[in-house]
Amino acid sequence: LTLSNHWFGFTQNKDDITDMKPKIEVCLTPDLVQHFELEGKVVVIVDIFRATSCMTTALANGVEKIIPVATTEECKEWQAQGYLAAAERNGQKVEGFDLGNSPFEYMNPDLKGKTIVVSTSNGTLAIQQSQYADTVVIGSFLNKDAVVRFVLEKNQDTVIFCAGWKGKDNMEDTFYAGALLQDLIPQFQPDNDSCVLAQSIYEAGKNNALEFLRQAAHYQRLLRLGYEKDIAFCLTENKYDVLPILKGEELVLE
Amino acid sequence: LTLSNHWFGFTQNKDDITDMKPKIEVCLTPDLVQHFELEGKVVVIVDIFRATSCMTTALANGVEKIIPVATTEECKEWQAQGYLAAAERNGQKVEGFDLGNSPFEYMNPDLKGKTIVVSTSNGTLAIQQSQYADTVVIGSFLNKDAVVRFVLEKNQDTVIFCAGWKGKDNMEDTFYAGALLQDLIPQFQPDNDSCVLAQSIYEAGKNNALEFLRQAAHYQRLLRLGYEKDIAFCLTENKYDVLPILKGEELVLE
Numbered sequence: 001l002t003l004s005n006h007w008f009g010f011t012q013n014k015d016d017i018t019d020m021k022p023k024i025e026v027c028l029t030p031d032l033v034q035h036f037e038l039e040g041k042v043v044v045i046v047d048i049f050r051a052t053s054c055m056t057t058a059l060a061n062g063v064e065k066i067i068p069v070a071t072t073e074e075c076k077e078w079q080a081q082g083y084l085a086a087a088e089r090n091g092q093k094v095e096g097f098d099l100g101n102s103p104f105e106y107m108n109p110d111l112k113g114k115t116i117v118v119s120t121s122n123g124t125l126a127i128q129q130s131q132y133a134d135t136v137v138i139g140s141f142l143n144k145d146a147v148v149r150f151v152l153e154k155n156q157d158t159v160i161f162c163a164g165w166k167g168k169d170n171m172e173d174t175f176y177a178g179a180l181l182q183d184l185i186p187q188f189q190p191d192n193d194s195c196v197l198a199q200s201i202y203e204a205g206k207n208n209a210l211e212f213l214r215q216a217a218h219y220q221r222l223l224r225l226g227y228e229k230d231i232a233f234c235l236t237e238n239k240y241d242v243l244p245i246l247k248g249e250e251l252v253l254e
Numbered sequence: 255l256t257l258s259n260h261w262f263g264f265t266q267n268k269d270d271i272t273d274m275k276p277k278i279e280v281c282l283t284p285d286l287v288q289h290f291e292l293e294g295k296v297v298v299i300v301d302i303f304r305a306t307s308c309m310t311t312a313l314a315n316g317v318e319k320i321i322p323v324a325t326t327e328e329c330k331e332w333q334a335q336g337y338l339a340a341a342e343r344n345g346q347k348v349e350g351f352d353l354g355n356s357p358f359e360y361m362n363p364d365l366k367g368k369t370i371v372v373s374t375s376n377g378t379l380a381i382q383q384s385q386y387a388d389t390v391v392i393g394s395f396l397n398k399d400a401v402v403r404f405v406l407e408k409n410q411d412t413v414i415f416c417a418g419w420k421g422k423d424n425m426e427d428t429f430y431a432g433a434l435l436q437d438l439i440p441q442f443q444p445d446n447d448s449c450v451l452a453q454s455i456y457e458a459g460k461n462n463a464l465e466f467l468r469q470a471a472h473y474q475r476l477l478r479l480g481y482e483k484d485i486a487f488c489l490t491e492n493k494y495d496v497l498p499i500l501k502g503e504e505l506v507l508e
Contacts, residue, residue: 028423031286032283034421035420035421166289168289168446168447169286170447171451174451190469192471193425193428193471196455196470197423197425200459201450201455203458204450204454204458205454215447215450216447216450
């Protein structure tokens with residue numbers, strides 16, 4: 001039995017020993033999720049700028065629970081019931097809500113022990129679409145190693161689900177998927193072509209992520225909105241050793 | 255006025271002179287085409303393994319017209335009216351049709367001057383979805399420089415439309431999009447994040463395309479079906495100096 005290793009951990013002959021490894025796939029955007037079987041799998045939700053970075057920051061700083069909801073209407077209803085509510089659309093806080101989508105807002109000590117209901121442009125939609133997964137975890141650069149450790153320990157078929165931007169793929173989430181793949185292969189077998197896209201873009205930019213990601217449409221959008229500090233923060237690796245995980249309809253620390 | 259050029263021809267400040275350039279975007283799969291405005295644009299259809307490679311080969315070898323149709327049923331109807339009909343699904347010729355989807359079939363001198371009606375898994379769907387474009391051309395490695403020359407001459411907003419595989423993005427079409435971008439930038443301004451994915455994957459594999467693309471799911475599928483020769487042929491650059499273009503509902507040489 002010989003294994004020929006190619007560029008990114010793929011092997012020439014898919015019928016060999018690699019079939020015994022758990023599989024890993026990348027879904028580039030919610031608009032492609034219908035092509036993935038999520039049932040029974042681990043799903044890592046990725047929305048680097050900025051939903052999953054905010055969720056990680058919030059829980060790491062003492063927020064007790066986050067309830068992700070898809071629409072601002074739902075979010076408003078929770079708020080009317082007395083919950084703290086956060087909503088973001090087009091990169092900006094929606095009027096009338098308590099919080100927006102900047103990680104710095106979630107470091108406020110007053111939020112300790114609180115539950116926050118959150119609706120964002122892309123990230124909360126991806127979470128909702130993952131309802132049949134075995135386990136849903138929140139991935140960001142801020143908690144990258146915690147995500148990697150968890151996925152390696154689970155050692156089961158996994159989908160890295162990029163939230164993208166309004167149904168389109170985006171650079172930053174795909175780039176992060178590539179970062180995870182670097183640490184997850186060779187224990188996992190990459191199982192769709194999007195893995196190679198993710199690995200290639202990570203290779204292209206890994207030595208200078210902040211500068212490389214300037215090419216991203218959403219980087220430019222955030223810059224125009226005055227969120228330059230947020231961008232740099234969201235690209236900070238392993239600031240928090242925490243793993244947000246979905247329990248029922250709530251995100252809590254594992 | 256200063257221009258800061260970054261990795262792939264993107265610039266830091268999108269409000270500068272680059273706004274005067276025509277824009278270029280990459281659509282990774284027909285499942286994402288709803289995010290693109292094709293009207294008034296040049297669309298390059300890409301289905302490297304093997305539809306657009308076959309179309310290029312056929313017209314370069316004397317076939318007069320190709321009529322792309324989306325379904326095998328439609329294709330069957332044309333056949334019943336006396337037309338030569340080609341249909342492929344899952345990489346194989348569909349029973350009862352005259353031709354399949356191997357470029358070598360289209361070199362047959364008996365096909366000279368003929369019209370062929372064609373339906374393939376992905377490529378003909380992408381053509382159908384491009385009906386509102388200003389100009390639809392067929393791109394393959396076999397006619398890469400002819401495509402580049404045409405797009406540079408038109409000098410208008412352009413979408414490189416990858417046919418993918420059953421709605422999923424694929425490596426080989428994205429890789430080819432990256433190859434085109436290399437030649438089209440700096441005359442064009444890359445205008446969506448998928449451009450950087452395409453450029454990254456092309457960078458990663460350009461020095462050894464045949465070996466790199468072994469990681470592609472459809473490469474493996476074709477290999478299992480015995481089409482190794484087709485793969486190498488489809489990756490041959492500039493074998494034909496022809497440009498298939500859609501005129502009404504027919505593909506002909508420009």
